[in-house]
Amino acid sequence: MFHVLRRIARTGIVSEPPPKPAAEDVLVARLQHDILRTLGRALTIRHVDAGSCNACELEAHALMNPYYNIEGLGIRFVASPRHADALLVTGPVTKHMAIALRRTYDATPEPKLVIAAGECACGRGIFGESYATIGAVDKVLPVDVTIPGCPPSPTALLGGILAAISRAAPVARHEPALGEHPDTTEHAQPADARSTSTSVPDPRPPVD
């Protein structure tokens, strides 16, 4: 027994040190920390594919893997707009999806946030406007935050969600006092009354 312990002490640690975290790992960790601190409660998101090529969806799905761990941050994708605080809209809005998108928005309770994710949703995508597409989401709905990128990375999507909840932070942080009627609490402006949207830059280096 002592012979083995002596040998372990003599040999020391022979493995290589772990690699330093990449710049994106540091950024993801910071965003995760900021989201947890800002949110203060759960956030539910209804995703609407308004006509995407599906690449934006793949990046959004990556948010649910163990690395980005969006559920661990208290953010959940839900199946019904009636349970959602925010809409995450991807793709150029097709003419067939415009009514469904508007109805989804109308079914989402106030205060609600709208995040347009991807170049197409921002109105700069390769599909643009055509006989079949209306284009940018803000032609159909008031948009709070736009996230560029084709497709935007999960890190960019995290940054956009953080920007959106930062806009609604007074509501997210407000806890009614005991006996306070919920109607007297401060609400964020209804989305229709908000005029400006925030654009979140894609943290990835440009592709040549």
Ligand code: SF4
């Ligand atoms: S932004 Fe790019 S990835 Fe997203 S729907 Fe448009 S073409 Fe597809």
